Amino acid sequence: MKKRFLCLSLIFALAAAQVMPVAAARKDEVQAEKANTQSKLSATESKEAELEEKKNNLLGEIDSLDQNLVQVIAQIDILKGEISDKEGAIVETKEDLAEAEADRDEQYAAMKKRIQYLYENGGSDAWAQMLLEVNSITDLLSKAEYTEKMYQFDRDELEKLRDTVQQVTDLGNQLEQEKAELEEMKQAQEDQQVNLEAALEEKKAVASDYETQIANVQAQADEYRSLIEQQNAELQRIQEEEARQAAEAKKAKEKAAKEAEAAAQRQAQQNTANTPDNNTNTNNNNTNNDVDDEDEPETPSNNGGGGNSYVPEPETPSYEEPEEEEQGGGGYSATGEAVVAYASQFIGNPYVYGGNSLTNGIDCSGFTQQVFAHFGYSISRTSDSQAGDGRGISYSQSRAGDIIVYSGHVAILTGDGGIVHASNSAPYPQGGIKYSSNALYRPYIAVRRIVD
Template sequence: MKKKVVQACITAMLISGMAVSPVFATPSVDDLQQDKAAAENEVASLQSELTTILDKISTLETDLAAKQEEIDKANIDLEEAIVQQDAQYQDMKKRIQYMYEAGAGNELKLLLSADSFSDLVNKAEYIKNVHDYDREKQEEYAATTKKIEDLSQTLQEEAESMTQMQSQLQEDKSSLSSVIEGKQSQIAQLDADIQEAVAAQQAEEEARRQAQEAAAAAAAAEIEQAQQQQAQQQQQPSQPSDNGNGGSAGGGNSGSGSSGGGSSSIVPPQGQDGWAVVAYARQFLGNPYVYGGNSLTNGIDCSGFTQQIYAAFGVSIGRTDSAQAYAGVEVPLSQAQAGDLLVYYGHVGIYNGSGGIIHASSPEVGIVEWGNCQYRALRCVRRVL
């Protein structure tokens, strides 16, 4: 019979150990998150490139406006040069008309009217200077007009080149915007995939947990049945003899008291640290789970279990898991210590100091200790001591 009890214990330990290393068939959340991070980095790079293009477009628009002002000014200067050239031409025509239309005799008369040879030379030089002035002015205005025309043409070509560059930048902007939009859609899809993967992982964990709890409950029932059978066999030899009945019965009562986990065998808290909390909580392993119950020996739920365990150490916390989520101070799981309060969504338990949890789990398994406190998604860890 003892062998059967030992085998049942070994079976329960093996079932509990299976909860430590779950294997998920769902897609890797880490891989999806890495893909999302890579896509976000790429979008950030594209956004930077788009910002550079927008800056170039803005600068180009400013330069183009300035270039247009130069073109407008050159056109005005060209019109003024043409007007001046035309005015000079008209003046020259008048002088020619004055000097030549009446006939060549006017110049001759002018020369013959000289009082002396020196006066003659002066009048001849005057006539020549008038012709030279007109020629120089015409050449000057023609050169100015040509220069302004060339400048206007150059400015027009530069403006056309800048306009083409602006069009190319606008195309680049549109192309980048399309790529960024596609990447953002990809990120949104990755977000959805991550949420789906997390949900699938949690569902698989929950299914595994329920299966393990059911298996653990069956193993616990087998252990209990084996212990009861052993106790009954220990009591049977004392019945034939009246002299030995009292002693044997007393021995049976003692065995029943030690194995039943009643309140008479509960040891009060030994110390005030987290390990004392763990040691005290372990005394109630195997006791039943009762929703809304408040008895550590006859039936209690998860939040009632943690409330009464901490109360034994003089610590007062709320009765519900939602109230206990704000008890004490929050610490990261990486810094969790024995006796800390583990808070889940809809559940609570006590950290055993080695990665596991002591808790009133469910009606199927009662108060148990598991080796993996991350069998479901943690909400927070609270330090209440």
């Protein structure tokens, strides 16, 4: 009978020890989907950044073109003003030319009249008359000099008029040439304006296309972020279910152990009640014996007094699963409890500095990194860096699953005032991955919450 109770205890113990996380396959699938979504999100964000950079470069080119266009338009306006001034100067020059030509023609006509008069009324008789009319040789010379001066004056005036006409004509030609040059410059600036405006329209169209692409990429990134939130929520539910099942398995294990213990006690009491009384001899030398295993045959013994006594065979020790250390109440969140439960599976495994294997050897920061990676959280590799991961909280606000960082060391808080951590290279339980009951065994630097 006792063997049957022993088997029952073993069955319950093995069943409790083999509880696996709920929907483990789905959890791995969701984590893989999440990693794929995060990869797509990163690629989308990179594409968005690339498009933003191209758009900003294009906007810089548009600004430069705008500035050039403003300068060209201003230059065109200046040239228009200069052309207008040249046209005004040309009009004035033409008027001056017309006036000079009129003066020249008038002077030329007067000179022709005087020459014609002298020729018509002059000759030898005119000189003879002049000799007869003069009173002296001085008077004669004066009249001759006057006549010469008059001729010279006409010639000088005519020469001046010719020079004036030539100067005005040259000035008019120069102004016309300058105007033509200004017109060419104006045309070149106007052509440049047309080209700049066309380039601006093209650049603005491309910029608008970039904005459309960026909007599409942002919408796609938002979809990926929403999908990641859904995947995180599903992982959260799976982790909570794992924690719930772990708690139920623990309770079932404890219940099975208690039931096995109670059954063993009841069997012991029953065996005690069924033990035969061996006080038939008058000398009362024998005492009562409790026999635990009632199914084993009794071996008779001759005590020389004719009485029978029973020597029980050695009792087979019953197997009892050692009880797990009771965790402190109220400190766990569902996810935090799952983190601690997962981390505690590796207690007893060795410590290796720089190691990354939860089974073959790992150091303190590698232990915390690998534990949280199991739940889809990425943290730094060194304890100093992990002091900046997650969200900072006070120790009084801490709960199971938070990390506590010391100088050169890091551990996972278990919620009962203790920690689970990869301690040192000494053999377990002095070292290796182990549970320590006092999280404040040394001053700490920071307490960080990785799982909210």
